[in-house]
Amino acid sequence: MLRSLLIANLFMAAAALLRAGTLQDFGTEFMVMAAFCEPILIASLAVLCLARRLLHSMGYATSLLAILVFEVVLALIAANLGTNLLPGRVGLSLVQVALLALFVTTCILAYFDLRARALSPAVAEARIQALQARIRPHFLYNSINAVLSLMRSEPRRAERALEDMADLFRVLMADNRTLAPIANEVELARQYLAIESLRLGDRLKVSWRIDGMPGDALVPPLVLQPLVENAVYHGIEPSPQGGEIAIDVGVSAGQLHMTLTNPLPGETRHTAGNKMALANIRERLQLHFDAEASMKSEVIDGTYRVTIRMPYLTAQA
């Protein structure tokens, strides 16, 4: 959606440049055109958004035709209104308006088609697979070591730890290309933390604030666990006293948000690994949600905080 707005506006700017002889005129031309074009754009986006399920059911070719016809009609209506409101301004005939609308709409649709081809299915899937969060080898060996130490003294705990590890690695090795419910992600993070707390004992404290979390919200798999792993690695392990990791998940204004905070003891080494994990998540968010998801990380008073926002989707929608 953001992209179609942007493209249409670029076209408008180009047209304004063509019509205006000088740079000064460009500004005014652009404003007039915007007054004309933006309502069309916004109206069409709104209608298309509402009608997207209908369009989906129509098949690709029919829906394309429907969109084209709709855009042309909309443009003609707006042109009519425009001539009435601003007499003498519009130098285009109705045929010209129709052709222009057809052209811009086709360009936008072609762009999305190209983009979809470039990103999916083969290319995007391969990339998502390549991007799948890789767990630190450090974690694997340390956990095996911790389990070994429990074997003799506490066989029950060792069993549970191995079960958690099996679940964790099942997910890591799985095909993680499609979105999955966030409840699974939270469970996975819990299992991961259970294994880590074996090693770290009281040093690792976790507080979950997920009362407002809709368990059915769909998220890219392995979006939470790598963040939690980072928090343990950078926030807990470097401190003899340890600290608390807080995980916050909720919905506001149709957006799902996840916030994770951890202390930042001493100087931060290993930043390269950290950036890699974050870049990996950022790229996967982009592949799934394009510009409608965001991730930011910040340091506030010795605390490190990562926030992710993405559209709130469920399997039914």
Add this chain to the structure above:
Amino acid sequence: MSLAQGGVPRILIADDEAPARSRLRDLLDEVRETFPLAIVDEARTGKEVLAAVNKEKIDVVLLDIRMPEMDGMEAARHLAGMEQPPAIIFTTAFDGYAIKAFEVNAIDYLLKPIRAERLLAALNKARGGGNVTRQALAAAANQPRKHLSVHERGKIHLVPLADVLYLRAELKYVTVRTAEREYLVEESLTHLEEEFESLFVRIHRNCLVARAAITGFERNAEESESGWAVVIKSTGEKLPVSRRQHHVVKQFR
């Protein structure tokens, strides 16, 4: 490893993770059947290692590399400065950088999870002598130490680098000056300069000054070749700048 008369090797286990320490205890108990030994103490950070070594006689340290507060690498470097250092056996789960550096500098290490046979072999090797040298450790370290260690009567005393005002070479030793007192360390000024390049600046053939300790410069024609002296924070001392290092004055002013 030099054993006390007729004694068995006295071992210190150093790891920040309780399960890792208890696993080492289990293994040592197994090994004990063929290799008599005594587990003396446990440590959770590099600082605790040094404290334990100061408190009692330790022959072997099983030393985890990644520990909070002070890592195994820095602890090992302080231990290596002792007159009769304990043998060091590094342990690590996975640390690509450390492993490569150890290989290059021929430092032995055990990979976690550790097997009893490997542990036994390492203990036997430690008994045969062949300690890791200071030079090898320094070469393998990927970051500067956060302390200097002063060795007095078999005890290790740590001086945080943040407290050091300047370092001055005298004959065999380097004098470490803090606001409170002076210490002697057996290190070379050139090596210190390389290791702490970002913290210190050379003002004279025999003197490195902490950048943070410089409060100003004064004209001092009599004692200084360059005509300038550095004024040191909190002690107010004035140290001469040599002609060759005159550019430092310009750099700071």
